[in-house]
Amino acid sequence: MMRMFFTAMILAVSAAQAAPTVPAAPDLALRYDRPAVDNADGWEREALPVGNGRIGAMVFGQPGREHLQFNDITLWTGDAKSMGSFQPFGDLFVDLPGHAAATGYARTLDLARGLHVVSYEVNGVRYRRETIASHPADVIVVRLTADKPGAYSGVVRLTDQHGAHVNAWGNRIHATGSLAGFVVPRERGNQWTPAQQPLSSNVMDYAAQVQVVNEGGKMTMEGDAVRFENADALTLVLGAGTSYVRDGAANFQGAHPLARVTEQVTRAAARPWPALQAEQENDFKSLFGRLQLDVSAALDATTAQERRALTTDRRLAAYTKNGNDPELEAQVFQYGRYLLIGSSRGPLPANLQGLWNNSLTPPWNADYHTNINIQMNYWPAETANLSELAEPLFGFVESMVPSYRRLVAESAANPSRDAEDGQVVETFLRKDGKPVRGWTVRTETNPFGFMQWKWNKTANAWYAQHFWEHYAFTRNRAFLQEVAYPLLKEVSQFWLDYLKQLPDGRFVAPNGWSPEHGPVEDGVAYDQQIVWDLFQNTVDAARELHQNTVDAARELHQDAAFARQVAAARDRLAAPKVGSWGQLLEWMEEKKDPVLDTPKDNHRHVSHLFGVFPGRQITPQRTPRLAEAARVSLAARGEAGTGWSMAWKAAFWARLGDGDKAHAMLRGVIATPGARAQEHKPGTEENTAGGMYPNLLDAHPPFQIDGNFGTTAAICEMLLQSHDGELHLLPALPAAWRSGKVAGLRARGGYEVDMTWRDGQLTSATVKAKPGNGTGTVRIRAGAKTVILKLKQGEAREFGAQLR
Numbered sequence: 001m002m003r004m005f006f007t008a009m010i011l012a013v014s015a016a017q018a019a020p021t022v023p024a025a026p027d028l029a030l031r032y033d034r035p036a037v038d039n040a041d042g043w044e045r046e047a048l049p050v051g052n053g054r055i056g057a058m059v060f061g062q063p064g065r066e067h068l069q070f071n072d073i074t075l076w077t078g079d080a081k082s083m084g085s086f087q088p089f090g091d092l093f094v095d096l097p098g099h100a101a102a103t104g105y106a107r108t109l110d111l112a113r114g115l116h117v118v119s120y121e122v123n124g125v126r127y128r129r130e131t132i133a134s135h136p137a138d139v140i141v142v143r144l145t146a147d148k149p150g151a152y153s154g155v156v157r158l159t160d161q162h163g164a165h166v167n168a169w170g171n172r173i174h175a176t177g178s179l180a181g182f183v184v185p186r187e188r189g190n191q192w193t194p195a196q197q198p199l200s201s202n203v204m205d206y207a208a209q210v211q212v213v214n215e216g217g218k219m220t221m222e223g224d225a226v227r228f229e230n231a232d233a234l235t236l237v238l239g240a241g242t243s244y245v246r247d248g249a250a251n252f253q254g255a256h257p258l259a260r261v262t263e264q265v266t267r268a269a270a271r272p273w274p275a276l277q278a279e280q281e282n283d284f285k286s287l288f289g290r291l292q293l294d295v296s297a298a299l300d301a302t303t304a305q306e307r308r309a310l311t312t313d314r315r316l317a318a319y320t321k322n323g324n325d326p327e328l329e330a331q332v333f334q335y336g337r338y339l340l341i342g343s344s345r346g347p348l349p350a351n352l353q354g355l356w357n358n359s360l361t362p363p364w365n366a367d368y369h370t371n372i373n374i375q376m377n378y379w380p381a382e383t384a385n386l387s388e389l390a391e392p393l394f395g396f397v398e399s400m401v402p403s404y405r406r407l408v409a410e411s412a413a414n415p416s417r418d419a420e421d422g423q424v425v426e427t428f429l430r431k432d433g434k435p436v437r438g439w440t441v442r443t444e445t446n447p448f449g450f451m452q453w454k455w456n457k458t459a460n461a462w463y464a465q466h467f468w469e470h471y472a473f474t475r476n477r478a479f480l481q482e483v484a485y486p487l488l489k490e491v492s493q494f495w496l497d498y499l500k501q502l503p504d505g506r507f508v509a510p511n512g513w514s515p516e517h518g519p520v521e522d523g524v525a526y527d528q529q530i531v532w533d534l535f536q537n538t539v540d541a542a543r544e545l546h547q548n549t550v551d552a553a554r555e556l557h558q559d560a561a562f563a564r565q566v567a568a569a570r571d572r573l574a575a576p577k578v579g580s581w582g583q584l585l586e587w588m589e590e591k592k593d594p595v596l597d598t599p600k601d602n603h604r605h606v607s608h609l610f611g612v613f614p615g616r617q618i619t620p621q622r623t624p625r626l627a628e629a630a631r632v633s634l635a636a637r638g639e640a641g642t643g644w645s646m647a648w649k650a651a652f653w654a655r656l657g658d659g660d661k662a663h664a665m666l667r668g669v670i671a672t673p674g675a676r677a678q679e680h681k682p683g684t685e686e687n688t689a690g691g692m693y694p695n696l697l698d699a700h701p702p703f704q705i706d707g708n709f710g711t712t713a714a715i716c717e718m719l720l721q722s723h724d725g726e727l728h729l730l731p732a733l734p735a736a737w738r739s740g741k742v743a744g745l746r747a748r749g750g751y752e753v754d755m756t757w758r759d760g761q762l763t764s765a766t767v768k769a770k771p772g773n774g775t776g777t778v779r780i781r782a783g784a785k786t787v788i789l790k791l792k793q794g795e796a797r798e799f800g801a802q803l804r
């Protein structure tokens, strides 16, 4: 009896304690009751990312020793002649002796506010530690408070792995260095970055500083560290920068960052925490707050209670096992948006790890891979209402083009066996012996105009798609005229010159490679579909410019003739073909091979479905026979994959109108890494071991951020599509999201769409022509119903069920 009473009391007490911590729906915070283990595995799986778009950190949250491993997106070794790799910048440590014995520990990353919080108790004192990455102040700030005065004693340290000079004065630690002469220590070399590197001309300067601002207590300098004793509260302001500039003409080397970093830190350190935090939150919300997704209504009350009470790592485990957690899916969706805001507001685009990297020799150099990865990073930018975040991609491509032109011209002048390919002689010469116009790229690229490994020639056209889409979504005419069209035109010129004519008159892309799969040959489906996309986008772009401009008549005339030439070439491209088992062919002729082009092929790249997504050559409505073949191919590829591969498959299924299949792919991508592979046929890690770590970062494996971004983009495609001449509302709604609402999705034509649905049926929708861009006539589809709308700029139209 006594014992039962006792148990009941414990239950009552713990329920009373737990109750306030169960968040209301929709819950947009990642929660943990343990800090991240402070080693490389903990970095990858447990630490949590903050980023201001240029600088960022992984936060470990140990009570006894806070650790921010930080990055600046521009800190790269390598140069115009060697690859190098994206580098870790430094580590900020706050040692708090005695705090390791903490109890009541909680760690959260609030996605809606861009705020990381650690709290715990030691010796009756409640401690709280907040971390933000502020875009407006351009610094990272850590705020340490306690509910008793004088509770903070410890040491702040800043370390560096590239030979910086580190010292402390004026309550500030300064690290200033240069990458000139830096080589990866022998013991740190690996398959991606061997220790023996070519001599590099890289002379990048870098600087980081952390100011320790105390309230109360005593501060002393201790060599290169800052010691604090009996402080009531502390604010740590961390700034970092490099001399990188996105300008090849300047050799990518600009002013020394020391003055800039000093000023940023000084200015921020002079402001109170509440002001810094409020400014950061407002700025962050101006992007993040544009889009809300709530599918938690699909969750029954008991399950919702259960899942919301779990920490994120346990919630992920429960989801891996049983699924049934649309709220976690929505959280992952928003996490992709959080991560893009964190890694794509600086001079360079998000790389393979966004901007978070702790290794001198990161996987694949944490580079810009052109055969899926960098593009996938930017798939959610337009649809998930973060259009401005695509700027770093555009600026990157534009600043690399002079180099790419030069490298192609060099290849044309010196036709030789491709060193990285072994067999193919890549001439880049036209039939008349002249070099082709324009530029293209290889698979691996760095931010100094260097590229290596195999040619991936249609990546130029894939890049061009992003430029066109930015216009399609924003209707920014100046961008179309000054930036997008010139690029589309030059890339189209490349392909007009480079395509090869078959005896029957069809055009094929010569010497192509379906990414990382099969032989190098002519007319590979991936190339054909991307060139089709390029030509279509170029024709559309020329028409847009044409329609609305009255001046510059001569140029227009030329563009009209050029557009006709491009349209004619588009129509002569060797077209997609259906194979013997109903599949879409990946190569021009069906392979006779034990694996390639058979239902046994589970390769992670599904490049021959580019025309389904992100392209628009193949759609269920316009090309039903090809869409069906794509479906057969996709089904055969299976449900397992690397992280990004599963995300891509989710998007394919969405474009094919199968919401349940798309959702089944989400089950794999949002799962303990490798879980999907175990359920299905296990394969190599390269093809089937993807998922998500407890910190919800995508596992290729290893950590690779494209899967996060791809998942967000795929979910957009499940809810709204606009690539086929109409706004298609809820085109691939899974049964698992039978009721819900979304506000702030973007569509081509400059529209913004809000929707609610119940029992799988649309109940209301608002379509708004965004002021300054959306305008004109648009067809709206929901199920079999369509209506045609004419909207003025800024006008919104509301619909009920059945589009009435």
Ligand code: FUC
Residues within 6 Å of the ligand: 352, 364, 369, 371, 373, 516, 604, 605, 642, 644, 686, 700, 704
């Ligand atoms: C492509 C993929 C790999 C990996 C790498 C970074 O080459 O084939 O799976 O994602 O990029």
